[in-house]
Amino acid sequence: MRAAVIGSGAWGTAFAKVLGDAGSEVTMWARRESVAAEIRDQHGNEGSLPGIRLSKLITATTDLAEAVDEAEMIAIAVPSQTLRGNLADWAGFFPADATVISLMKGIELGTLKRMSEVIVETARVAAERVVVVSGPNLAPEIAADQPTATVVACTDEDRARQVQHALATPYFRPYTSDDVLGCELGGAVKNVIALAYGMASAIGLGDNTKASLITRGLAETSRLGVALGADPLTFAGLAGLGDLVASCSSRLSRNRTFGEHLGRGESLEQAQAATRQTAEGVKSCLSIRDLARAHSVEMPIVEQVEKVCHEGADPRVAVKLLMTREMKPE
Numbered sequence: 495m496r497a498a499v500i501g502s503g504a505w506g507t508a509f510a511k512v513l514g515d516a517g518s519e520v521t522m523w524a525r526r527e528s529v530a531a532e533i534r535d536q537h538g539n540e541g542s543l544p545g546i547r548l549s550k551l552i553t554a555t556t557d558l559a560e561a562v563d564e565a566e567m568i569a570i571a572v573p574s575q576t577l578r579g580n581l582a583d584w585a586g587f588f589p590a591d592a593t594v595i596s597l598m599k600g601i602e603l604g605t606l607k608r609m610s611e612v613i614v615e616t617a618r619v620a621a622e623r624v625v626v627v628s629g630p631n632l633a634p635e636i637a638a639d640q641p642t643a644t645v646v647a648c649t650d651e652d653r654a655r656q657v658q659h660a661l662a663t664p665y666f667r668p669y670t671s672d673d674v675l676g677c678e679l680g681g682a683v684k685n686v687i688a689l690a691y692g693m694a695s696a697i698g699l700g701d702n703t704k705a706s707l708i709t710r711g712l713a714e715t716s717r718l719g720v721a722l723g724a725d726p727l728t729f730a731g732l733a734g735l736g737d738l739v740a741s742c743s744s745r746l747s748r749n750r751t752f753g754e755h756l757g758r759g760e761s762l763e764q765a766q767a768a769t770r771q772t773a774e775g776v777k778s779c780l781s782i783r784d785l786a787r788a789h790s791v792e793m794p795i796v797e798q799v800e801k802v803c804h805e806g807a808d809p810r811v812a813v814k815l816l817m818t819r820e821m822k823p824e
């Protein structure tokens with residue numbers, strides 16, 4: 495198949511590799527000509543994935559129209575909060591029947607929409623043409639051919655199966671799902687829980703604390719998901735628990751790393767200056783908190799992460815507040 499990948503950061507580049515290794519012809523779009531030229535001419539992207547070699551069949555351009563020309567699949571991996579503005583410029587170039595694949599894990603500030611909803615609304619693409627790919631998919635590990643599994647979610651089962659086949663490689667095993675909402679929420683909320691995990695880690699809290707954070711984090715993710723109409727079983731799967739465990743336990747996770755900076759007492763600005771790549775949970779903790787409040791769902795960990803990130807709260811005080819909440823059954 496012919497595929498375009500928009501966004502040449504860590505995940506866009508690793509995903510292009512998967513598509514290429516699975517047999518597609520891939521054109522990547524990069525914002526900077528230096529990145530496009532490096533992918534095209536040197537088959538690498540040192541700034542995002544040091545040491546990784548890409549197939550010579552993967553090419554890149556800064557011309558969006560050229561990238562998506564005749565593409566049957568268009569995968570998008572840009573920061574969630576820029577997507578709406580990006581699509582306003584790009585959507586006119588998308589071929590009418592292309593499948594649009596969202597790789598992003600965030601909730602839009604203000605509108606509180608998921609990325610697939612932003613795509614449907616802004617690119618005027620029917621919901622059945624939008625596929626979400628989400629799971630325990632740390633880009634550097636995938637780029638190094640380390641085996642993992644993922645979920646390909648779409649309301650159109652045939653389209654999900656088509657994308658599943660277009661992604662299958664010896665190191666990348668996709669499963670299909672029709673729960674687009676659950677998969678997207680799982681990915682977005684785990685970024686916030688990984689921030690909390692990073693804070694706990696930096697404070698020096700132990701494995702019981704971390705296991706409790708993962709488990710109660712998943713409980714509040716599922717509570718929000720169920721209130722919004724997701725399948726609760728999705729949260730026990732790759733796009734729920736799987737992704738949460740990967741990000742929390744990995745030093746490669748940008749969200750966990752960002753949380754560690756905050757846990758060491760750095761301000762938001764200091765943490766931002768120390769980390770370059772997108773840590774979606776930092777902004778999405780605000781939109782997820784608002785989404786939860788709008789649906790009267792309690793998300794105490796998300797609430798505390800927002801306070802540490804944006805209101806200057808001390809992570810140690812956040813832990814104390816979480817531990818002294820009203821007693822209740824599990």
Ligand SMILES: NC(=O)C1=CN([C@@H]2O[C@H](COP(=O)(O)OP(=O)(O)OC[C@H]3O[C@@H](n4cnc5c(N)ncnc54)[C@H](O)[C@@H]3O)[C@@H](O)[C@H]2O)C=CC1
Nearest residue numbers: 501502503504505506571572576598599631632633771772
């Ligand atoms: N890195 C990972 O392991 C994974 C990341 N994701 C998700 O993929 C999305 C992208 O993440 P990464 O590729 O890791 O981030 P990144 O920070 O490595 O790359 C972001 C890309 O977006 C581009 N970009 C930044 N601002 C832009 C703008 N205003 N307009 C257009 N393009 C812009 C950058 O040039 C860069 O190519 C996020 O939603 C993230 O949660 C999902 C699974 C795995």
Ligand SMILES: O=C(CO)COP(=O)(O)O
Nearest residue numbers: 629630631632747748749
């Ligand atoms: O979503 C990811 C893995 O599936 C990557 O997580 P981070 O954004 O925290 O690195």
